[in-house]
Amino acid sequence: MFSDITKKCEFEAYKLGLNPDEFWNMIPRDFFIWQKAKLEILKMKLNFDKNLTGLICSTIANFAAFKKSKKYKIEDFVGKERKIQTEQEMLNQVKKINAMYGGVVKSNGSR
Numbered sequence: 001m002f003s004d005i006t007k008k009c010e011f012e013a014y015k016l017g018l019n020p021d022e023f024w025n026m027i028p029r030d031f032f033i034w035q036k037a038k039l040e041i042l043k044m045k046l047n048f049d050k051n052l053t054g055l056i057c058s059t060i061a062n063f064a065a066f067k068k069s070k071k072y073k074i075e076d077f078v079g080k081e082r083k084i085q086t087e088q089e090m091l092n093q094v095k096k097i098n099a100m101y102g103g104v105v106k107s108n109g110s111r
Helices: 002-015 020-024 028-062 087-100
Strands: none
Touching: 002 020, 002 028
């Protein structure tokens, strides 16, 4: 079992750019700190790349000769990050939709 875990960690380290000598010279605590930092850097780079792509697309769209009516923003091409709703927020949304369509909520909570 221990060898399976070390193989998985070594493979993960290799995927993230760490060579085997560097991996085996680390204690587990150092490895997991390094891994967390490396993953955070990769997330930041991905976010930067998405924004750069959106900037390029919006620049091209804003200078296109065929359409001058709208000024495009980076968010028009990248999209917004979705917020995860809590159960209470979902329930409130369902209640609003139910009320919009004339639904009635019975006292026991069923519809």
